[in-house]
Amino acid sequence: MSRRRFDQAMHRMRENDLRVREDAFDFLREHADAYVDELIAEFEAERDDHDLRCWLLELIAEARSPKALELFRGQLRSVDDSLRFWAVRGLEMLGDRNADQALDEARGDGWIA
Template identity: 75%
Template sequence: MRADEPQVREDAFDFLREHADAYVDDLIAEFAAERDDHDLRCRLLELIAEARSPAALDVFREQLEGTDEPLRFWAVRGLEMLDTRAAEQVLDAAREGGWIS
């Protein structure tokens, strides 16, 4: 997904979307390490959401507290896709705190 060619990036993203659950730990690590490419960070967080892994709960929680709207969107979506009691509690707390509506 770091290729310069847009089609190569898109193909890598499509592959990972289908297999995100198998790579969730790697995706979380890449998301944590990436600081310069905002589009890549958004795509990584989308893939983490697609993985539907409870291991991502803290990643989503951290992004809810930030000011980056696209990342916050994917954090909310990821928590909704987790569909667990813990994820619902994070969403409820974010609503009560005014971070999301």
């Protein structure tokens, strides 16, 4: 997948028109595994648009990439329930020993149920 297509999709995800945003999200969901590094970078850079941050974390979860382990682990301690939800979901979707350990630690520390 080209970086140009990713950049176009990210631009569209910032549009005011919800339908345009949803179409861009759908495109990225289909190709999340190819863009996992870019999605992680966008998530880490985004500070202002809460909905976009949630969508990005959902897309990263869809990628099912071990590259996202530390990002998910960090979001388990988020005060934002939506981000914590997608972090848990992302770790569940990874389904490996490291992801399970992160979930167990977060449960033990009382961050998730």
